[in-house]
Amino acid sequence: MLESPQFPKVSRLSLLVCGTLAVSAPALLAFNLPPSATFLNQAAAIVGWGGFLLTLTSSSPALRWHGSPGLVTTLAALALLVAAALAAPLWAGLPVSLAASGAGMILAAGLVVLVAASVQAGGYGDAAFRAFCIGLIAAGSASGVIGIIQVFAPEWPDGEWIARTYIPGGAVGNMRQPNHLSSLMVWAVIAAAWLIERGALRRWMGNALVLLFVFVIVLSGSRTGTLSVGLLAVWGLADRQLSRRTRALLLLAPVAYAIFWLSMTAWAEVSHHVVRAESRFSTKGDISASRGKIWSNTIELIRMHPWAGVGFGEFNFAWTLTPFPDRPVAFFDHTHNIVLQFAVELGLPLATLVLVLLTWALAAAWRAAIADATRRAALVMVLMILLHSLLEYPLWYAYFLLPAAFAFGICLGPSDKERARSAPTPSHGTRPLLIASMLLMLGGVASVADYRSAVVIYAPSEDAPPLAQRIHDGQHSVLFAHQADYAAATTAAHPSDAMDAFRRAPHNLLDARLLIAWAKALAESGDVERARYVAQRLKEFRNDQAADFFAPCNSPPPRHGAALPFQCEPPSRTLTYADFR
Numbered sequence: 001m002l003e004s005p006q007f008p009k010v011s012r013l014s015l016l017v018c019g020t021l022a023v024s025a026p027a028l029l030a031f032n033l034p035p036s037a038t039f040l041n042q043a044a045a046i047v048g049w050g051g052f053l054l055t056l057t058s059s060s061p062a063l064r065w066h067g068s069p070g071l072v073t074t075l076a077a078l079a080l081l082v083a084a085a086l087a088a089p090l091w092a093g094l095p096v097s098l099a100a101s102g103a104g105m106i107l108a109a110g111l112v113v114l115v116a117a118s119v120q121a122g123g124y125g126d127a128a129f130r131a132f133c134i135g136l137i138a139a140g141s142a143s144g145v146i147g148i149i150q151v152f153a154p155e156w157p158d159g160e161w162i163a164r165t166y167i168p169g170g171a172v173g174n175m176r177q178p179n180h181l182s183s184l185m186v187w188a189v190i191a192a193a194w195l196i197e198r199g200a201l202r203r204w205m206g207n208a209l210v211l212l213f214v215f216v217i218v219l220s221g222s223r224t225g226t227l228s229v230g231l232l233a234v235w236g237l238a239d240r241q242l243s244r245r246t247r248a249l250l251l252l253a254p255v256a257y258a259i260f261w262l263s264m265t266a267w268a269e270v271s272h273h274v275v276r277a278e279s280r281f282s283t284k285g286d287i288s289a290s291r292g293k294i295w296s297n298t299i300e301l302i303r304m305h306p307w308a309g310v311g312f313g314e315f316n317f318a319w320t321l322t323p324f325p326d327r328p329v330a331f332f333d334h335t336h337n338i339v340l341q342f343a344v345e346l347g348l349p350l351a352t353l354v355l356v357l358l359t360w361a362l363a364a365a366w367r368a369a370i371a372d373a374t375r376r377a378a379l380v381m382v383l384m385i386l387l388h389s390l391l392e393y394p395l396w397y398a399y400f401l402l403p404a405a406f407a408f409g410i411c412l413g414p415s416d417k418e419r420a421r422s423a424p425t426p427s428h429g430t431r432p433l434l435i436a437s438m439l440l441m442l443g444g445v446a447s448v449a450d451y452r453s454a455v456v457i458y459a460p461s462e463d464a465p466p467l468a469q470r471i472h473d474g475q476h477s478v479l480f481a482h483q484a485d486y487a488a489a490t491t492a493a494h495p496s497d498a499m500d501a502f503r504r505a506p507h508n509l510l511d512a513r514l515l516i517a518w519a520k521a522l523a524e525s526g527d528v529e530r531a532r533y534v535a536q537r538l539k540e541f542r543n544d545q546a547a548d549f550f551a552p553c554n555s556p557p558p559r560h561g562a563a564l565p566f567q568c569e570p571p572s573r574t575l576t577y578a579d580f581r
Helices: 009-028 039-059 069-091 096-121 125-152 178-198 203-220 223-238 244-251 253-271 289-304 315-320 338-346 348-369 373-389 398-412 416-421 430-458 467-474 481-491 495-503 512-524 528-540 544-554
Strands: none
Touching: 009 039, 009 125, 009 398, 039 096, 039 398, 039 430, 069 096, 069 348, 069 398, 096 125, 096 398, 096 430, 096 481, 125 178, 125 203, 125 373, 125 398, 178 203, 178 223, 178 244, 178 373, 178 398, 203 223, 203 244, 203 253, 223 244, 223 253, 223 373, 244 253, 289 315, 289 338, 315 338, 338 348, 348 373, 348 398, 373 398, 430 467, 430 481, 467 481, 481 495, 481 512, 495 512, 512 528, 512 544, 528 544
């Protein structure tokens, strides 16, 4: 049997440090700056993963290209998505800054997949995956403590070191989302199980950590987390190559979940504390009523635009500006289902091709994982985040996308036995991968520098220039000009004075404030028909912020034949979202 090459001692230490930082820093960063509550977390993920890849490529002289069908089809699918993102400004009206951001994130995922598969092909897969799993344990342990504090000592968080929970009695971690916290915990359980099997984590410690992670999933109140705990049991049941005690640990995870949930329910009743876990499953009605409505609306959009879709990144724009009287009242920027997302934005032909390629790659990863424990653990991580992606959109966040890409790349690389059977090939890919990893790091740092142009608009310092100047400067940002446009559109005394801002701002996220400003701008510029159409779409959301805007419509009708305000009447001609590109 071919022996796996070993990293030099110094490289192993740097790999452990960089792997831990890449995974844990984005999950533990509570400090953030407006307008985005998660941008710095995502930037930390990009910089951290660039550093991790740089360490891997500089420490692995045996890296080599392994053009397995699964890897080739994965890269082909990602290339199609990049092409769709770059083409969207040409025909769908997506701002170039948003297209570049989306394409860049997909390219980053492709780089991670390629490096991970090359590391596996070079025989360093287990060492790299070990550093990755230790990072997940660190992130899960610290996030678990944060989640416990948020539930049992909610007065402690300061918002900078520990994020304040916005859900009474619910744990959200420093990523500020209960579903994200629960998915991180499930990944940490998988990492603990693999490290136990490898002898890198004492069993008693691993068991204690798994109980902590499951307890925090309960505290999050995430129903997606509940389903994922069930997936752990399926892994324990199906993987007969795991040791008996590890299989028992995984099989008992749902039992531990049930015990913790019942305990928290009893504690809430006795202590009269609000606990999200206690009420999450007792809510009457459809547990995903909003999702059901958004999925129904999405399917209708697909029916309207089956061939070319609405354009990459344009779901929110098209959905908001399409009549849906039964729409959910929240302003959704995603379909909450990755299959529907591809179908509605790319069109059925291209979405089918992308999904077929990715399914082919997943099947290849499944076959490869049968005889290799490391790739089985990595595959379970991928399957868990895919399950989450059918109900949410975690892969639209760098701190989930890049770790998932790494796990998938490990799955697609050859095992030691496969390398032993193949003829040795020289390494030719280390230098390009090393340069690409450096560029990924630099790109993350540059994005933070660029983000400052948006921060100064929404959180100015005492010596900041006037708002108009800050907005003007922000409109020249490479990646965040749309944020400056939003500020221009929503703060102008006469929105029609900021008509140029409406070319980009509505393509990021159309909310009540922006819709009101846009309708007023159109009316002031004489485009009453389109103003009425925008107002009618806003009315469908039944948003409290629009109450004053529609208040004149509830007043007695004007006398002497005076016209009603534009927002009180529907347009007299048929329009679609395409009329607003």
